Every structure is written in structure tokens, then in C-alpha cells.
Amino acid sequence: MVMLGLGRLVxxxxxxxxxxxxxxxxxxxxxxxxxxxxxxxxxxxKLIEETLKIADSPKSKTFNL
Structure with missing residues (x-):
């Protein structure tokens, strides 16, 4: 019965x-x-938003050159 319903659906x-x-x-x-x-x-x-997320995350490492 279920197979018949699936056949019709296909x-x-x-x-x-x-x-x-x-x-x-x-x-x-x-x-x-x-x-x-x-x-x-x-x-x-979108690019600015992603950059700010990375910059604000505590796990990101920033380097001062």
C-alpha cells in the first residue's frame, strides 16, 4: 500500500x-x-560585517606591525 503511494508520487x-x-x-x-x-x-x-566579527572574536590573533 505504501509502495503504491510512493509510485504515484514518483x-x-x-x-x-x-x-x-x-x-x-x-x-x-x-x-x-x-x-x-x-x-x-x-x-x-557583508565584508565589513565579517571583518568586524573576526576582529571582535576573542580567539583572533592580531599582530601590530
Whole structure:
């Protein structure tokens, strides 16, 4: 009984995957200048956040040169 349910599930999943493959891929949207600036600022904020986490952790070793 359980195997019958699993068989039906596999068949439906296969048909859904096939239908997804047949759909046209979306048109790639070009990025505007403001989008590029936003992406860069997000990356910069993430990098700063990671750097501060490392600097603030008690296990990090810092060297004064």
C-alpha cells in the first residue's frame, strides 16, 4: 500500500519536472546602474560585517606591525 503511494508520487514528480523543462527560460534582465551600486554596497557591508566579527572574536590573533 505504501509502495503504491510512493509510485504515484514518483510519477507525478517526473511529470512536473518534464513540464518545467519544456517551459521557456526567462529573459535575462540587464542590471541598471542603481542595481549595480546596491549590489556593491551589500557586498561591502557583508565584508565589513565579517571583518568586524573576526576582529571582535576573542580567539583572533592580531599582530601590530
Amino acid at each position: 510519477v507525478t514528480l517526473k511529470s512536473k519536472i518534464r513540464s518545467l523543462k519544456l517551459k521557456k527560460p526567462y529573459d535575462k534582465m540587464e542590471k541598471s546602474d542603481s542595481m549595480r551600486v546596491e549590489i556593491r554596497s551589500r557586498k561591502a557591508r
